[in-house]
Structures are given as structure tokens and as C-alpha cells.
Amino acid sequence: MDAKFKFAQNLIRQATDYVRKRMTEDLQIEEKTRFDDLVTNIDKDTQDFMVERIQQAYPDDYILGEENDLYHDIRFGHVWVLDPIDGTVNFIAQRQDFAIMIAYYEEGIGKFGLIYDVTGDKLYSGGGHFEVTCNGRPLLPYQVRPLNRQLLGANGSMYANNYLGLADFSKELLGVRVLGSAGISMSRVLEGQFFGYCSSISPWDYAAASIMGKKLGYELLTMAGEPLDYKNRQAVMFIPQAEVARVKKIIHK
Amino acid sequence: MDAKFKFAQNLIRQATDYVRKRMTEDLQIEEKTRFDDLVTNIDKDTQDFMVERIQQAYPDDYILGEENDLYHDIRFGHVWVLDPIDGTVNFIAQRQDFAIMIAYYEEGIGKFGLIYDVTGDKLYSGGGHFEVTCNGRPLLPYQVRPLNRQLLGANGSMYANNYLGLADFSKELLGVRVLGSAGISMSRVLEGQFFGYCSSISPWDYAAASIMGKKLGYELLTMAGEPLDYKNRQAVMFIPQAEVARVKKIIHK
Numbered sequence: 001m002d003a004k005f006k007f008a009q010n011l012i013r014q015a016t017d018y019v020r021k022r023m024t025e026d027l028q029i030e031e032k033t034r035f036d037d038l039v040t041n042i043d044k045d046t047q048d049f050m051v052e053r054i055q056q057a058y059p060d061d062y063i064l065g066e067e068n069d070l071y072h073d074i075r076f077g078h079v080w081v082l083d084p085i086d087g088t089v090n091f092i093a094q095r096q097d098f099a100i101m102i103a104y105y106e107e108g109i110g111k112f113g114l115i116y117d118v119t120g121d122k123l124y125s126g127g128g129h130f131e132v133t134c135n136g137r138p139l140l141p142y143q144v145r146p147l148n149r150q151l152l153g154a155n156g157s158m159y160a161n162n163y164l165g166l167a168d169f170s171k172e173l174l175g176v177r178v179l180g181s182a183g184i185s186m187s188r189v190l191e192g193q194f195f196g197y198c199s200s201i202s203p204w205d206y207a208a209a210s211i212m213g214k215k216l217g218y219e220l221l222t223m224a225g226e227p228l229d230y231k232n233r234q235a236v237m238f239i240p241q242a243e244v245a246r247v248k249k250i251i252h253k
Numbered sequence: 254m255d256a257k258f259k260f261a262q263n264l265i266r267q268a269t270d271y272v273r274k275r276m277t278e279d280l281q282i283e284e285k286t287r288f289d290d291l292v293t294n295i296d297k298d299t300q301d302f303m304v305e306r307i308q309q310a311y312p313d314d315y316i317l318g319e320e321n322d323l324y325h326d327i328r329f330g331h332v333w334v335l336d337p338i339d340g341t342v343n344f345i346a347q348r349q350d351f352a353i354m355i356a357y358y359e360e361g362i363g364k365f366g367l368i369y370d371v372t373g374d375k376l377y378s379g380g381g382h383f384e385v386t387c388n389g390r391p392l393l394p395y396q397v398r399p400l401n402r403q404l405l406g407a408n409g410s411m412y413a414n415n416y417l418g419l420a421d422f423s424k425e426l427l428g429v430r431v432l433g434s435a436g437i438s439m440s441r442v443l444e445g446q447f448f449g450y451c452s453s454i455s456p457w458d459y460a461a462a463s464i465m466g467k468k469l470g471y472e473l474l475t476m477a478g479e480p481l482d483y484k485n486r487q488a489v490m491f492i493p494q495a496e497v498a499r500v501k502k503i504i505h506k
Contacts, residue, residue: 029402035401035427036401036427036428089404089427089428090404092402092427093402093403093404093427093446093447094404094441094446094447095446096446148288149282149345149346150346151342151343151346151347151433156412156423156428156429156430156431159409159412159413160412160413160415160420160423160429162413167413170409170413174288174289174342174345174346175289175342175409175433176409176413176431177409177431177432177433178409178429178430178431179430179432180404180428180430188347193346193347193348193349194346194347
């Protein structure tokens with residue numbers, strides 16, 4: 001597993017260099033399900049870049065990727081979960097605040113996760129048997145603090161629509177931040193900068209953070225408080241395990 | 254004016270070093286008007302740090318500061334406008350995404366502005382007779398682009414409450430980002446990363462960005478489309494001048 005973890009760290013650095021080199025290009029932008037669900041040629045090419053290297057190194061492993069219809073059920077076999085550009089809208093409009101993510105599972109058990117905040121130049125990695133670090137600096141487990149001194153990361157429209165009482169819940173906190181990237185938002189949870197994160201996202205958006213979070217005392221649940229299916233897009237919350245009971249009471253009152 | 258602009262650039266760098274040195278301290282936090290309107294001892298000390306140096310260099314100038322009841326009307330005399338830490342809540346909860354800001358006025362005319370994104374390590378400066386740059390790289394004037402390929406920066410609760418139709422307006426755009434710092438949000442407008450920014454803010458929050466923005470084709474107005482009073486907290490929009498007529502139609506329908 002050590003070799004695979006090192007391979008993944010190298011791979012995500014190579015993918016980051018690849019994206020950085022191509023960041024100034026004019027993008028080819030396509031709509032997927034709606035006008036704000038976008039994909040670019042660089043999302044697709046970056047995924048291909050990673051897939052090629054994984055298939056070369058580990059020809060028997062499976063891949064679940066956000067782009068190019070690359071589906072495999074996380075529960076079976078050795079599975080790499082790839083999000084070549086998380087926060088594609090930020091990538092298009094800001095060229096900032098987007099991440100590359102990799103997670104690795106064996107028979108449904110998360111072994112490690114990686115999030116690379118490309119413009120912030122921060123690599124979060126670890127989980128499973130590996131210490132969780134940011135650029136080599138170990139991250140600490142969740143420390144209990146008063147809710148009204150903490151921020152919540154959230155999906156903008158869920159917050160604006162007070163979905164499942166999300167906006168009401170946010171009033172218990174110091175405020176809400178909408179960054180537009182699940183990976184970057186969840187890395188702020190891992191850093192203790194956000195109390196938690198709520199959004200409607202898919203396995204490639206949350207796999208890496210959930211593996212690292214487990215190691216640091218965070219739990220990923222549906223907003224109804226149920227385990228995720230690791231298949232479909234779901235409304236999720238990524239919060240401290242120690243606060244799950246309290247949050248459930250507030251969010252579903 | 255060249256000497257004053259250089260003085261201001263040195264001053265903001267010194268203030269940044271000062272804040273960075275003290276960032277790991279335990280903070281003394283006080284509530285101002287409500288539970289989420291906070292100030293720390295470092296906000297106050299950083300303002301004192303800047304005030305001392307301005308008074309030494311320019312003893313006849315006036316100062317309008319966010320903290321310590323340091324009020325002077327921007328319209329009269331030579332006035333330095335200081336925000337020692339913009340985004341105090343981010344400073345407290347995240348130790349990230351906060352800015353130091355300086356603006357300089359003579360008889361109500363903005364001569365230059367500066368925004369230092371402390372953890373992003375970016376100095377935005379210029380306006381008046383000075384080119385607007387980020388770390389020395391010149392920024393470009395607003396380029397017309399389709400609204401539905403651009404993001405809006407906004408205050409979280411104004412967005413969640415659909416204040417003056419802000420959430421409706423955001424549906425014309427690609428999405429909303431809530432960063433929690435006026436200075437950093439407005440610097441993203443200056444970079445062309447955000448189409449505009451809407452919030453309820455005070456002169457020290459917007460003075461620097463408005464001076465730089467003027468030079469790049471951006472306008473700062475109340476959300477009713479009126480000029481600001483440069484005195485009280487007001488709901489403002491910072492948007493491209495070329496789009497004011499269009500935005501007014503959408504936002505007040």
C-alpha cells in the first residue's frame with residue numbers, strides 16, 4: 001500500500017503540472033446536465049492523463065472517473081476514484097479555487113485520499129493507514145469549539161433555498177462560506193477552518209475527503225443522517241462525528 | 254503623490270508582516286454590534302501600528318479607521334482610510350481569506366488604494382494616476398463577457414434573503430461565491446474573476462477597491478443605483494460601468 005500511496009502522490013503532482021501548463025489556453029466548454037454544470041476539454045484530458053498512468057502501473061485495477069463515462073462500483077475490487085477538476089465553474093470563471101482529487105478503495109474500504117488545491121498549492125493526503133497531512137504538515141483531529149465561533153461551507157443554492165433547514169442551521173454558526181469547490185471546502189473542514197460542509201455531490205467529489213476525514217474524526221452522511229450510497233449525487237453533510245447527534249436535531253427540526 | 258504611494262506600499266507590507274507574526278497567538282475577541290460582528294486585539298493593534306507610522310510621516314493628514322473610533326469625513330483634507338483586518342470572522346475562524354486595506358483621498362478625490370490578501374500573498378495597488386497592479390502585474394480593464402459565464406461575489410445573508418432580488422439576479426449568472434471578505438471579493442472583481450460584488454459595507458471596506466476599480470471600468474453604487482455617501486454602512490454593488498444599466502433593470506424588477 002505504501003507504494004500505491006507514493007504512486008498516487010506522484011500522479012497528482014504530475015496532473016497538477018499538466019493542468020498548470022494548460023491553464024492559459026482558451027477552453028472548450030460544454031454543458032452537461034444544465035447551464036451551470038460544465039465540463040472543459042481540460043477536465044477530460046486531465047482525467048485521460050491520470051487514467052493512462054494508472055492503467056500502465058496497475059492494469060488490473062478499476063477506475064471510477066467523473067468524466068468520459070468511466071464508471072465502476074466502489075464496492076468491488078481495487079478502485080481508483082478520480083476527479084480531474086473539482087470546481088470546474090471556478091476553473092472556467094476564475095482560474096482559481098479548483099482541485100484535483102484521487103481516492104483509492106479496496107473492496108469498498110477507503111485506503112487513502114488526495115486533494116490538490118492547484119492555485120493554493122496545497123496537497124492534502126492520507127487516511128486509512130496513513131497520517132493525514134497538508135504539504136507534509138500533520139493535520140489534527142477535530143477539537144470541540146463553540147458553534148458560534150465556527151463557519152460552515154455550503155453549496156450556494158442549497159443555502160439560498162434553505163434546503164432541509166440549512167440556512168436556519170447556519171444561524172447557529174458564525175456564517176456561511178460558498179467557495180464553489182467541494183474538495184477545497186472539505187479540505188477546510190480537515191484543517192479545522194470550517195465546522196462542516198453541506199452540498200449535493202457525487203462520489204468523486206467526496207471520496208478523497210471522506211477517507212481523510214474518517215481518520216480525523218469527521219463523518220460524511222446524507223443530510224437526513226444516513227450513510228451514503230457511493231453511487232448517485234446526494235445531499236450530504238461532512239461534519240465532526242462528535243457533533244452528529246446535535247446537528248441532526250437542529251437540521252431536521 | 255509618488256512618495257505617498259510608495260510610503261503606502263511599504264506601510265501595508267509592514268502591517269502584513271506584523272499580522273503574520275501575531276497570527277498564531279490566542280486572540281482576544283469582542284463582539285461589536287452583534288454576535289457575528291467581531292473585533293480582535295490584533296485588528297486594533299494593527300490599526301495602531303499603521304496610524305503611528307502615518308502620523309509620524311504625515312502629521313497634518315487625517316485618518317478614518319475601522320477600529321478605535323477614528324473618524325474623519327473623507328470629503329475634507331488629506332485622508333487615509335484604514336481597514337487593519339477586513340474579514341475579521343475569517344481571520345478568527347480560518348486564519349485565511351482576510352485583507353489589510355489602505356485608501357488615500359484628497360478633498361474627497363481618491364488618489365490610490367491598496368488591498369493586501371495576507372494569506373494569498375497578493376498586493377493589489379493603484380488607481381488615480383497609478384496603474385492598477387497585482388504584485389506588479391498590470392490588471393486589465395473590464396472585458397465584456399456573457400453573464401452566464403461569470404460569477405458574482407456576495408454577502409451570504411443578503412444572498413440567502415434574496416435582498417433586493419439579489420438571488421434572482423444571481424440566476425442570470427453562473428453562480429454566487431461567498432468569501433467573507435469585501436477586500437478579497439472586490440480584488441476578484443478587479444482581476445475579472447467575479448463579474449461583480451454585492452454586500453452591505455462601510456467606507457473602509459470599499460474605499461481602496463473603488464479607487465482601483467474606477468481606473469479599470471468598475472463602478473461602486475448603492476444597490477438602488479445611487480452614489481454612496483462614504484459615511485454609513487450601505488448595501489452596495491461593485492460592477493462594470495458598462496453593465497450598470499442592465500444590472501439596474503434586473504435587480505429592481
